[in-house]
Amino acid sequence: MDELLRYFQRELPAINDFLDKEADQLNGLVRDVAKHILGSGGKRIRPMLTLLFARAFGYAKDDHHAMACALELLHSATLLHDDYLDDAELRRGRDAAHLVFGRTETILAGDALLALANEMGARYGNPRLSWLLAKGIMETAAGEIEEIEFSRNPSLDRETYMGIIIGKTARLIECACRCGAALAGATPEQEDAAGDYGLNLGIAFQLVDDALDYASPTSETGKPEGGDLKEGKVTLPLILLMEEGDEAGAEALLEALKDGSLSDGQCADILEQVREGRYSERTREEAAFYVEEAKSRLDGLGTGEEVTVLRQAADFVLTRTK
């Protein structure tokens, strides 16, 4: 993973500087909220993917930052609104923004970051970029809504679950990849290859996230252990466990998740069963399939530095522990 690390180390400072400068220009009421969420140790995967695909398709100019960072701002806007609506207490190990700054500041900071992201994409005067960004914003908003609907009426249906993780995570990562290709003026086929890489990578990314939720101590992920279960969220480790158990047990669990009546003891029991059945590891195995799918989309793109880094990024998504 040497190339990946080197590439990120080389490019991240300029991306972080750009994000900082844009956030500095926001109104005082929301500026600190924006800086809080942007400074909370995000991996900058979205802007890096935009940059990597732009260069993979031959983009030689140095004005990619607004486009690349737009995706990070959009992602951050979503986190602000989601954490508030979920009453989340932690984000990447720090207090969630709404607890530090209040609901008004947090909601408005989300609105401002979304607006700024959109404006940054429009700076290029490129209709394809504006369209991709508009679609990405639309799909992400729909994904947020579907996730909340699902959490109110959870099911153990895999297809529904896949739809949720595509909407909440994978579409925006697809968008980041497509925007890079479009910035470089790639052909529709090339853009589709970039988009397919991103979609599959995004699915794998979220599957690993859902696996980590059951497998990692808080100190690594910055989120409470088993947090998804405690919040009543149905993810793949739980679906796998229920698929192998009896139907009555599954139905009782769904009911308990729906009305929030799961006791601490039941919670601990389920966490133990997930560990014993290695359902977190099996979720990673599913993710491995999507990582391979993602990498296969790079086959026609040569062997340049960016393509190497994109392959390593896919492997990194699978092996990450936080």
Place this chain on the structure above:
Amino acid sequence: MDELLRYFQRELPAINDFLDKEADQLNGLVRDVAKHILGSGGKRIRPMLTLLFARAFGYAKDDHHAMACALELLHSATLLHDDYLDDAELRRGRDAAHLVFGRTETILAGDALLALANEMGARYGNPRLSWLLAKGIMETAAGEIEEIEFSRNPSLDRETYMGIIIGKTARLIECACRCGAALAGATPEQEDAAGDYGLNLGIAFQLVDDALDYASPTSETGKPEGGDLKEGKVTLPLILLMEEGDEAGAEALLEALKDGSLSDGQCADILEQVREGRYSERTREEAAFYVEEAKSRLDGLGTGEEVTVLRQAADFVLTRTK
């Protein structure tokens, strides 16, 4: 105002149909919220302005609805978030959306409407439209933030007040007018004339709104009488009253507004003083200046039906009673 009425009667059904169809396609969790705010008797001024300027500059195609309605959706998105953050109870005489549907549905419906508005503007593949819309969204988000900041730290400074009403209202109306011109492929000078008309009209519109707040019974405006004062909002009628009173009284009032300690008796007393001093009427007189400014921007645009309607629309803004 015959031409204005006829024009609105002719065009509004198609605009309302379009808004309905777009709202119908939203996810179930937010669809009813969108339909609630869109069906609450908005005047559709923004879409009508887009349409009027498009046609005034010779646009002959019939695909203006997405662009025109994008502005209405954007406006509605703002209302949803604002009413929630203001804890507003009424909107156009009906219960505010967050009281009917809950905070999650309302915040997410705002996000979804904003995303949809943006996507509708991007459908044209016209970089100027995307840029104008992105700027309009950005300015509106900033305007919301500035207004809330101002309400927390109110002042009797007219310049600050004008900045607030430009940000919260006039910029989006300017955007609607510019988008109409840009849709028709107008020259930059023509677009500026449309934008100046909109900016001045928007200022007048908000001044009249602020005048009505002190002058109209709830049954006409659908908002509680003197609601701005009760919410601690400083608007022009109050500024005019304070400018003519003593400084100590003004400072005491500002303090009371800031810490929310204005008693019902003090409130009633101020409402009475505003009535006696005719400060609401004098606010309308200020609005009349901006209406004339707006109309003057139409001078080079000929005498077609749309220009007649635009003149009448400016007069209507001034004379409206709700």
